[in-house]
Amino acid sequence: NSVGVDAGGTLIKIAYRNDQQELSFEKFPVSEIAMAAAWIQEHFAGAEICVTGGKAKQLHDLLNRPIRTLVEFDATCNGVQYLMDMQKLSDEPFVLTNVGTGTSIHFVDKQKHHRLGGIGVGGGTLMGLSFLLTGIQNYAEIVEVSRQGNRKFIDLKVSDIYEGMVPPIPGDLTASNFGNVLQHQTTRQNSDILASVIGLVGETITTISVQAATQNGASSIVYIGSSFIGNDVLRDTVVNYTVLRGAVPTVLRNGEYSGAIGALMS
Ligand code: ADP
Incomplete structure (x- = not known):
């Protein structure tokens, strides 16, 4: 016992x-x-x-x-x-990204594993930035409100920059998180801000995970950590952005x- x-x-x-x-x-x-x-x-x-x-x-x-x-x-x-x-x-080698308060990244191969690094952007960032920008500090409320959000007038996509042209990289990639704020000085909904905060966190951890996978010859990324609990907005961001970047995502059930x-x- x-x-x-x-x-x-x-x-x-x-x-x-x-x-x-x-x-x-x-x-x-x-x-x-x-x-x-x-x-x-x-x-x-x-x-x-x-x-x-x-x-x-x-x-x-x-x-x-x-x-x-x-x-x-x-x-x-x-x-x-x-x-x-x-x-x-599958037990093929993979990159493991643990999105806790901060984020830790590992390389895992059947019997061995080592830490590749980490970043301070994680679930704690999601909580802190959300509170600073909207005054909301309840985790479930942050996720709930973000669901109605639209990132269009806060974030800048590659396709926004390459207006009317075919961009050299996928137009749906974010060119600049929060980079569209000054161009659109309107009053913003908390939902939009929170969607963009989750976008920033999700895309940052995805980007370094995909780079870690590429550098280590792995194509699969396994995401764990409580930051995914009840947070389908973060989960969808991470899954879609990982695919867009050419790797294979799994958000592990009970991974937290x-x-x-x-x-x-x-
Ligand atoms: P740690 O091991 O550092 O405590 P976790 O993997 O538990 O990290 O993840 C913590 C993150 O999970 C928080 O920063 C927050 O984004 C998210 N989270 C999920 N559920 C809750 C909750 N009930 N209260 C606060 N944060 C939560």
């Missing part, structure tokens, strides 16, 4: 096996880390607790009992391999629990 925990910058993800031995999940915001600790104490009194992520020490202090800690990237990649096996996805699953399986 054991439990795997990924205590990240924004969310605490927990993986365990229920009474029927099925893989089950739970999550708590980091602001409620004491509640997460209490939940673990209540449900896993005698169990081994394996923890990964930057808030492992904070959680340990609250749990007041021994825990096993794991390197986050190992746990995440192992969890991803497990989910991909379960979901019968990869770190917790890797910790559980360790």
Whole structure:
């Protein structure tokens, strides 16, 4: 009997096996880390607790009992391999992009993996910029409002620049995120702004992922992280933009629990 925990910058993800031995999940915001600790104490009194992520020490202090800690990237990649096996996805080499509070990029090949790099643009950027520009800070509301948004008067597409000409690269690529703002000085809807914020985050992580894949001879990109939870706007942006850039995207089901699953399986 054991439990795997990924205590990240924004969310605490927990993986365990229920009474029927099925893989089950739970999550708590980091602001409620004491509640997460209490939940673990209540449900896993005698169990081994394996923890990964930057808030492992904070959680340990609250749990007041021994825990096993794991390197986050190992746990995440192992969890991803497990989910991909379960979901019968191809085991060809791929680039793994973990869109958490920030974004981390890895190269994964059957038995080995290494970190290629990362960027500070991620789910935290989505939250922060959305709040700064619209005053909305509830995650579900940001996604909901963005759904009605139109990026046309905020972002500049390649086809906007090559007006009436055939552009040398696909016209649907974004030439400049937020680059159309000064040309269209009208009042803007929050929905449009939020759609463009999600566009900026999605296209940035897609672009570096596709470049990482190209440089490492992979054509497939697997996206994970809580930034995709209930956020079909980000998911669609990333999937469509990855295809537009010539790579093959997968947004892994339950991928946000990869770190917790890797910790559980360790
Ligand atoms: P970390 O491991 O750094 O905590 P996650 O993979 O958990 O990262 O992703 C955190 C991101 O997930 C947030 O920045 C936000 O964009 C998104 N998110 C999804 N659900 C929520 C939620 N209920 N509350 C806040 N952010 C959420």
